[in-house]
Amino acid sequence: MAKGFDFGVERLAAGGVVVGVHVGETQEGSLKPALRGQKAEFAGQRPAPPGIRGTFFLETFGCQMNEHDSEKVAGVLLARGYKQVQNTEAASIILYNTCSIREKAAQKVFSRLGEYRTTKKEGQIIGVLGCVAQQEGQEIFARAPWVSLVCGSASYRKLPEMIAQLEAGNMRVTGLDTDTDETFETEMTRRDNPWRAYLTIIEGCDKACSYCVVPFTRGPERSRGSASILREIKELADLGYTEVQLLGQTVNSYADPSDRKLSFSELLVAVAEVPGIRRVRFTTSHPRDFGKDIVEAMEAVPGICNHVHLPVQSGSTAVLRAMQRTYTRDEYLGKIAMIRAALRPISVTTDIIVGFPGETEKDFGDTLSLLETVKYDGAFTFKYSPRPNTSSLKMPDAIPEEEKSRRLGILMEKQREIQAGLNAERVGKRHELLVVNKSRRENQWSGHTTDHKVVVFTSRRQELLGDYVQVEVKSAGENSLVGEDVSDW
Ligand code: 5AD
Numbered sequence: 022m023a024k025g026f027d028f029g030v031e032r033l034a035a036g037g038v039v040v041g042v043h044v045g046e047t048q049e050g051s052l053k054p055a056l057r058g059q060k061a062e063f064a065g066q067r068p069a070p071p072g073i074r075g076t077f078f079l080e081t082f083g084c085q086m087n088e089h090d091s092e093k094v095a096g097v098l099l100a101r102g103y104k105q106v107q108n109t110e111a112a113s114i115i116l117y118n119t120c121s122i123r124e125k126a127a128q129k130v131f132s133r134l135g136e137y138r139t140t141k142k143e144g145q146i147i148g149v150l151g152c153v154a155q156q157e158g159q160e161i162f163a164r165a166p167w168v169s170l171v172c173g174s175a176s177y178r179k180l181p182e183m184i185a186q187l188e189a190g191n192m193r194v195t196g197l198d199t200d201t202d203e204t205f206e207t208e209m210t211r212r213d214n215p216w217r218a219y220l221t222i223i224e225g226c227d228k229a230c231s232y233c234v235v236p237f238t239r240g241p242e243r244s245r246g247s248a249s250i251l252r253e254i255k256e257l258a259d260l261g262y263t264e265v266q267l268l269g270q271t272v273n274s275y276a277d278p279s280d281r282k283l284s285f286s287e288l289l290v291a292v293a294e295v296p297g298i299r300r301v302r303f304t305t306s307h308p309r310d311f312g313k314d315i316v317e318a319m320e321a322v323p324g325i326c327n328h329v330h331l332p333v334q335s336g337s338t339a340v341l342r343a344m345q346r347t348y349t350r351d352e353y354l355g356k357i358a359m360i361r362a363a364l365r366p367i368s369v370t371t372d373i374i375v376g377f378p379g380e381t382e383k384d385f386g387d388t389l390s391l392l393e394t395v396k397y398d399g400a401f402t403f404k405y406s407p408r409p410n411t412s413s414l415k416m417p418d419a420i421p422e423e424e425k426s427r428r429l430g431i432l433m434e435k436q437r438e439i440q441a442g443l444n445a446e447r448v449g450k451r452h453e454l455l456v457v458n459k460s461r462r463e464n465q466w467s468g469h470t471t472d473h474k475v476v477v478f479t480s481r482r483q484e485l486l487g488d489y490v491q492v493e494v495k496s497a498g499e500n501s502l503v504g505e506d507v508s509d510w
């Protein structure tokens with residue numbers, strides 16, 4: 022069941038919590054535990070100088086879900102009359118949308134907050150959003166007292182209210198709920214890319230992979246109603262978007278909460294059928310919930326892009342069991358066989374973690390051999406990073422850092438060889454690209470294929486951004502494809 026928002030406010034009021042250099046010393050007993058023992062350095066929120074009032078700067082780290090959350094946060098603030106600015110100097114509110122998937126990403130947050138501290142102007146509000154906000158909560162105030170807003174992704178709809186509280190002089194606000202069963206729908210989303218739109222269809226995660234913080238930072242799975250999704254897709258098509266990417270931590274676990282009860286594959290088809298939409302992508306798929314119906318939908322409807330991101334994490338059944346991934350190596354390979362048997366070629370990419378506690382040389386060898394077998398079109402590879410709250414945190418037989426690095430190096434090298442081979446096979450082939458970038462070089466552009474390969478190409482034509490062009494691949498490297506516009510025009 023949903024519980025109400027945990028929306029905490031510490032008020033600077035007479036007789037209440039009195040904090041601040043202009044008033045006196047911190048009254049320790051009245052502070053939350055995380056803040057005790059720390060001398061207050063920063064006072065209650067003062068008004069921003071008139072020149073920058075009503076403006077915000079938003080910086081984003083992490084996955085596409087975070088990027089898209091930031092687009093929604095920007096939309097919510099713009100709809101309330103705030104103006105987005107491109108540097109912290111010009112902003113009355115600085116928001117930092119954070120990632121905590123691995124320790125390094127989380128550490129970055131505090132060093133960035135340190136930078137913000139040195140440049141902070143009187144009256145500026147500094148807010149931490151996203152996964153580190155959710156994970157660290159009030160601890161952030163203790164480590165960075167110049168921060169006055171901490172808000173996890175499930176509380177974003179409350180952001181304008183929280184900011185209003187700060188602007189009214191409150192010192193600190195938090196929004197740390199993870200248990201709302203609503204998804205974050207906005208009246209306006211300020212999208213970064215005018216041709217490809219992200220759209221979250223399912224938030225949170227109900228899986229319990231033993232290494233992963235996401236179930237803690239983003240809360241349980243909540244799917245968005247299919248009618249609301251399709252309404253937004255139609256609006257996007259009307260605005261000129263031709264490619265949409267459906268997002269979710271486990272996008273294919275989608276469960277339509279409305280009476281229509283569309284399955285994920287039915288939703289894919291319905292989205293692809295919206296007039297004006299030429300391409301539908303989806304990420305990330307969980308292998309356990311990846312059924313034949315998805316492949317059949319891809320076979321039947323060309324608008325559904327022929328790319329599947331299907332993280333395997335390890336090629337060893339023993340490690341997969343310890344990771345609580347809920348499938349074996351053979352079961353995963355069964356899903357790959359199903360995808361490879363499709364009537365049109367479907368590219369497959371993956372995520373892999375090396376150095377999970379207890380991973381033996383043989384387990385690692387199993388991952389290498391899986392790479393050989395599957396021949397992924399791309400792989401994101403990571404060293405295992407212990408994360409707070411996760412069940413793998415206390416597992417024995419941690420792999421030393423140097424050994425993790427050694428395994429990662431070997432894995433990446435193997436993947437590079439595989440990609441170089443696959444890319445070389447594309448030389449001489451033709452692909453349709455959606456053009457999304459113009460290079461600074463004369464006549465050079467780049468775009469992506471339906472199977473998610475980026476191709477840099479030359480064309481004598483002008484004004485190609487947002488267009489679909491036919492390109493013939495002329496040369497290939499392990500990470501690049503170079504081609505020429507061969508469209509009839
Ligand atoms: N350590 C290393 N990699 C991780 N990932 C998730 N949690 C961890 C962790 N604790 C990787 C997984 C996931 C991707 C988004 O990040 O491979 O699929």
Ligand code: SF4
Nearest residue numbers: 226228230233235270
């Ligand atoms: Fe994390 Fe596993 Fe959920 Fe993916 S499926 S978000 S790895 S818990």
